[in-house]
Amino acid sequence: MSEQATSKLSRKGLAEGSMGMLAITTLGVSVIAPAYALTATMGPTASVVGSHMPAVFLVGFIPMLLVALGYRELNADAPDSGTSFTWATKAFGPYVGWLGGWGLVSATVIVLSNLAGIAVEFFYLLLAEIIRAPAIAYWSHNLLVNIGTCFVLMGAAVWVCYRGATATKAVQYSLVILQVVVLVWYSIAAWQAAGDAPALPFSWDWLNPLSVSSFAAFAAGLSLSIFIYWGWDVCLTLNEEATDGARTPGRAAGLVILITLTLYLAVAVSTMRFAGLGDTGLGLGNAATRENVLAAMAGPVMGPFAILVSLAVLASSIASLQSTVVSPARTLLAMGHYRAIAERFAWIHPKYRSPGYATVVAGLAAAVFYAFMHVVSDHVLADTILTLGMMICFYYGLTAFACVYYFRQTLFHSARNFFLRGAAPLAGGLILAAVFLQTAYDSMNPAFGSGSSVFGVGLVFLLGVGIIFLGVVVMMIIAWHRPGFFQGETLRQDTPTFEG
Numbered sequence: 001m002s003e004q005a006t007s008k009l010s011r012k013g014l015a016e017g018s019m020g021m022l023a024i025t026t027l028g029v030s031v032i033a034p035a036y037a038l039t040a041t042m043g044p045t046a047s048v049v050g051s052h053m054p055a056v057f058l059v060g061f062i063p064m065l066l067v068a069l070g071y072r073e074l075n076a077d078a079p080d081s082g083t084s085f086t087w088a089t090k091a092f093g094p095y096v097g098w099l100g101g102w103g104l105v106s107a108t109v110i111v112l113s114n115l116a117g118i119a120v121e122f123f124y125l126l127l128a129e130i131i132r133a134p135a136i137a138y139w140s141h142n143l144l145v146n147i148g149t150c151f152v153l154m155g156a157a158v159w160v161c162y163r164g165a166t167a168t169k170a171v172q173y174s175l176v177i178l179q180v181v182v183l184v185w186y187s188i189a190a191w192q193a194a195g196d197a198p199a200l201p202f203s204w205d206w207l208n209p210l211s212v213s214s215f216a217a218f219a220a221g222l223s224l225s226i227f228i229y230w231g232w233d234v235c236l237t238l239n240e241e242a243t244d245g246a247r248t249p250g251r252a253a254g255l256v257i258l259i260t261l262t263l264y265l266a267v268a269v270s271t272m273r274f275a276g277l278g279d280t281g282l283g284l285g286n287a288a289t290r291e292n293v294l295a296a297m298a299g300p301v302m303g304p305f306a307i308l309v310s311l312a313v314l315a316s317s318i319a320s321l322q323s324t325v326v327s328p329a330r331t332l333l334a335m336g337h338y339r340a341i342a343e344r345f346a347w348i349h350p351k352y353r354s355p356g357y358a359t360v361v362a363g364l365a366a367a368v369f370y371a372f373m374h375v376v377s378d379h380v381l382a383d384t385i386l387t388l389g390m391m392i393c394f395y396y397g398l399t400a401f402a403c404v405y406y407f408r409q410t411l412f413h414s415a416r417n418f419f420l421r422g423a424a425p426l427a428g429g430l431i432l433a434a435v436f437l438q439t440a441y442d443s444m445n446p447a448f449g450s451g452s453s454v455f456g457v458g459l460v461f462l463l464g465v466g467i468i469f470l471g472v473v474v475m476m477i478i479a480w481h482r483p484g485f486f487q488g489e490t491l492r493q494d495t496p497t498f499e500g
Contacts, residue, residue: 009080009491011240012337013348014330014355015164019241021248023172027238028256030172031231031327033320034263035179035294035313036118040385041224042271043290049221050277051200054268055209056218060225061261063431064232067396068257070403070425071236072250077406077496079239079246082334084399086491091402093493094340094486095475100402101335102471103395104233105362107388108328110463111230112366113373114384115324116150118292119317123149125295126310147371153321154370158363161325164352175319182312183263186294190270190301199276199283206269219438220448223389226435228264230392232256234323237330271297325362332358338491339484383452383459386443390464393436400429407496440465 019027046053071083080086084104089097121140128136139145160171205211212218235253239245272284275297279285282296289296298309333355336345349356373384404411407421443461446453454462479486 009078009086010337012081012333012346012355013353014081014240014333015353016241017243018164019238019248020243021252024235024238024242024249024252025255025259026172026176027323027326028232028235028252029176029180029259030319030323031234032229032256032260033115033179033231033316034228034260034267035183035309035316036115036320037228037260038183038264038267039292039294039313040114040118041228042268042293043284044385045221045224046272046277046284047290048217048224049212051203051206051272052209052212053221053272054206054265055212056221056225057228057264057268058207058261059209060222060229061257063226063396063428064229064257065254066424066428067400067432068232068250068253069420070400070428071233071253073407073421073425074399074403075236075239075250076246079249080334081237081240081330082338083233083236083239083331084395084402085331085335085340086338087406088398088402089338089491090494091406094488094491095479096398096402097491098335098340098475098478098485099468099471100395100398101331101340102475103391103398103468104331105328106467106471107230107391107395108324109362109366109369110384110388110391112154112321112324112363113150113370114388115317115321116154116366116370117146117374117384119153119314119321120146120149121292122295122310122314122317123153126307126314129307129310143374147374150370151367153318154363154367157318157321157325158359160322161329161363162349162352162354162356162359164349164354172319172323175315179312179316179319180259180263182308183267185305186297186301186309187266187270190267190274190297193301194270194274198273199278200272202269202273206272216438216442219435220386220442222435223393223439224385226392226396226432227385227389229257229260230388231320231324231327232260233396234327237327274301325359328362329355329359332362339482340486340490341478341482383463386439386448386460387463387467390436390439390443390460391467393432393439394468397429397432397436400425400432404429409495 045056049056074087085097085101088100124140125137128134232253235249239249242248275282275284277283277285282289282300294309294313298306302309332345335341336343345358347357403425404422410417411422412418442448443458446458448458448460452459484490
């Protein structure tokens with residue numbers, strides 16, 4: 001415990017120098033899972049903002065980029081696998097820092113459950129196409145089959161991540177290349193299939209966010225848009241395993257965001273032009289299309305190559321299922337290392353040099369959450385996506401504000417400092433805070449999201465706000481039984497190590 005008692009950042013036994021720029025960028029794209037994110041969010045986003053879906057995707061990119069700049073500055077000063085947890089602790093103290101870690105872990109547990117749901121659906125869809133038995137595609141609608149398959153996929157993902165970041169890296173390159181190639185192919189094919197008589201003629205107004213009908217609609221769409229960029233921060237959690245921990249993860253995160261923005265705009269525009277926004281047929285307003293857009297579009301757009309779309313989304317969700325476990329495991333590792341939670345979370349596998357215990361716990365939590373959501377909600381994908389949007393706004397926004405406050409003494413030392421450490425993360429944080437508050441208010445209405453509710457209160461609100469409240473309760477219990485971290489014995493609020 002002598003190393004932990006110094007209250008300084010310290011290494012945790014991970015495989016240092018094992019991840020380069022290409023590997024971290026690939027892992028970041030894998031976590032975001034563009035094919036999965038698009039098939040899950042295009043329908044709900046179009047139903048909220050209509051033809052301005054590309055504009056909302058574009059605006060959703062802005063706070064992500066602004067926050068990423070703040071993340072990069074924090075990582076350069078204090079590279080630590082705990083990221084949001086560690087940085088919020090150093091800026092605001094142990095209680096706020098602990099909630100930052102809780103927000104990150106909760107968000108990843110939610111998205112892991114959502115990824116598993118998409119993976120299950122496309123697994124049986126692909127199986128039905130391969131053996132030409134359409135009835136198999138409906139096996140995913142059976143509750144026991146769905147949950148059982150989810151547990152198998154989650155177990156496989158945890159096993160790969162348990163073997164360390166290099167094992168995860170080894171299976172990612174081909175899966176990421178596959179989904180990127182298929183999405184580019186799909187975009188071109190959809191544009192060509194629309195021909196000279198598209199279902200919805202292209203208009204530059206699609207890219208104008210000021211044309212959205214109301215701020216409530218804009219905030220709801222932006223919450224969904226923010227979700228599709230979520231995951232780039234996994235690049236920062238690998239800072240203790242990167243070849244240059246202070247710089248490579250930040251650069252990789254920026255590159256990941258730019259790659260995904262390009263793919264999202266291409267797919268969104270071509271899909272709207274081909275399918276339109278109607279509530280019948282292939283229209284994005286059709287409830288049968290909304291929750292799984294690419295599954296509905298694959299045949300009409302890709303023809304005999306439709307199976308590639310199913311394969312790409314399945315590969316996207318499975319790859320992301322594996323790589324997403326990386327982030328909560330390393331946050332839990334850091335929290336255990338600094339004794340913010342039970343110290344067994346700090347255990348490193350002696351052979352694989354991975355956070356073995358934390359990885360298993362993260363996977364189990366996601367599997368249990370998935371099973372719970374499938375029991376209480378008939379529209380688990382839509383509800384968890386909206387809930388995730390709230391959680392992302394919470395912990396990304398908190399980390400952005402932490403950047404401004406942590407570097408407060410150096411903000412006016414240079415124009416660079418003012419923009420990268422102050423103006424950019426502050427603007428990003430304020431945008432995310434506004435979206436969080438608007439979504440929380442709107443989601444109290446049972447009609448928000450899928451319409452699921454408990455005692456007349458919207459399920460999305462209960463999940464989003466309830467998870468944060470649960471975090472406060474758990475934190476207070478831990479603080480009572482394990483006061484060391486909360487008294488600043490292992491990691492305390494401090495100032496930057498360099499002025500910049």
